[in-house]
Amino acid sequence: MCTYVTEKVAVSGSAKGPDGWFRVTDGSVYFDHPVHAPEDHTLNIDFLAPAQGAAARVAVELTAESARALAKAIEAVLARVPPGLV
Amino acid sequence: MSDAIIAETVMITGHGGDEIEAYSARPLDPGKQVGGVVVIHHMPGYDPQTKEIARTFAVNGYNAIVPNLYWREAPGASPDDAAAVARAGGGVPDERLVGDVDAGIRYLNALASANGKVATIGYCSGGRQSFLAAVSLPLDAAVDCYGAFVVGDPPQGSPLKVGPLVGKAPALSCPLLGLFGAEDKYPSPEQVAELEEALKAAGKAYEFHVYENAGHAFFSVNRPAYRPEAAMDGWQKIFAFFGKHLS
Numbered sequence: 017m018c019t020y021v022t023e024k025v026a027v028s029g030s031a032k033g034p035d036g037w038f039r040v041t042d043g044s045v046y047f048d049h050p051v052h053a054p055e056d057h058t059l060n061i062d063f064l065a066p067a068q069g070a071a072a073r074v075a076v077e078l079t080a081e082s083a084r085a086l087a088k089a090i091e092a093v094l095a096r097v098p099p100g101l102v
Numbered sequence: 103m104s105d106a107i108i109a110e111t112v113m114i115t116g117h118g119g120d121e122i123e124a125y126s127a128r129p130l131d132p133g134k135q136v137g138g139v140v141v142i143h144h145m146p147g148y149d150p151q152t153k154e155i156a157r158t159f160a161v162n163g164y165n166a167i168v169p170n171l172y173w174r175e176a177p178g179a180s181p182d183d184a185a186a187v188a189r190a191g192g193g194v195p196d197e198r199l200v201g202d203v204d205a206g207i208r209y210l211n212a213l214a215s216a217n218g219k220v221a222t223i224g225y226c227s228g229g230r231q232s233f234l235a236a237v238s239l240p241l242d243a244a245v246d247c248y249g250a251f252v253v254g255d256p257p258q259g260s261p262l263k264v265g266p267l268v269g270k271a272p273a274l275s276c277p278l279l280g281l282f283g284a285e286d287k288y289p290s291p292e293q294v295a296e297l298e299e300a301l302k303a304a305g306k307a308y309e310f311h312v313y314e315n316a317g318h319a320f321f322s323v324n325r326p327a328y329r330p331e332a333a334m335d336g337w338q339k340i341f342a343f344f345g346k347h348l349s
Contacts (some may be wrong), residue, residue, distance in 0.1 A: 020145075020260040020261055021257060046189070049226075049319070051185075054326055056325065057218055059121070062190075070179035070187045071180065073183050
């Protein structure tokens, strides 16, 4: 099914797409059909710069298991950052 | 009949007078007046696989057109980027969908080879939209391939801005062919049964097939959900249905 289950988040940083690096302002996290991954549904993350058009997008499509592992890894790394840096 | 076709990108005047892109596939020399099919793409967008479906209709003697439902959000973008923009915005508004399908109907009926009969077919979100078109516009046939939320509401928190359509069954303008997977959850077999009951109560002509060992998107040749047995039988059902109602 098309779940349309989505969380949107404001992000600040940069991403690298086919035309090089660009500043990203928005993120979409959703669980839905992938375009490329060989799964029925995947956890998809889009890093976006809507002001630069639809093509300003870096996309990943992850299995639910690997997406959870990624989320844990992000939290683990941030937790180990020396005091005063974040 | 020759199997030669012409397939090309065209512009049509969609909802609100907007010019939108569309993909047209037609028999090159049908040798007779033929019916038309508006192909409504699935949520992942105006993609190569949907265009292939339009070409399949053309090879089999029908004029076909696929409106790019996401053209307004992302003109010229790749189908996946355009779909990402559209889904983040909650999908295509129902009113706009009806206007864009109507534009496809007008395009098909204006073709020199048109016999004046037109159907819609849609997959996934497009299945719901095919039903929506059939309760909103005068059509000769409509096919709903596993359309979710014809019955039932989207899950809580979903950005999808649509509601159920089953209450509009009395307005159905044409016979409906429904093709579903027994293992699908959206629509579930219970929701398919509810739609069938509503059509029966409204005295509408319909033909439903629910395939065992198939779930959602069993026609999608490029996805793991593809089920050749169900898809091949489904194509036969579609051509039999169109042969009856579009000739």
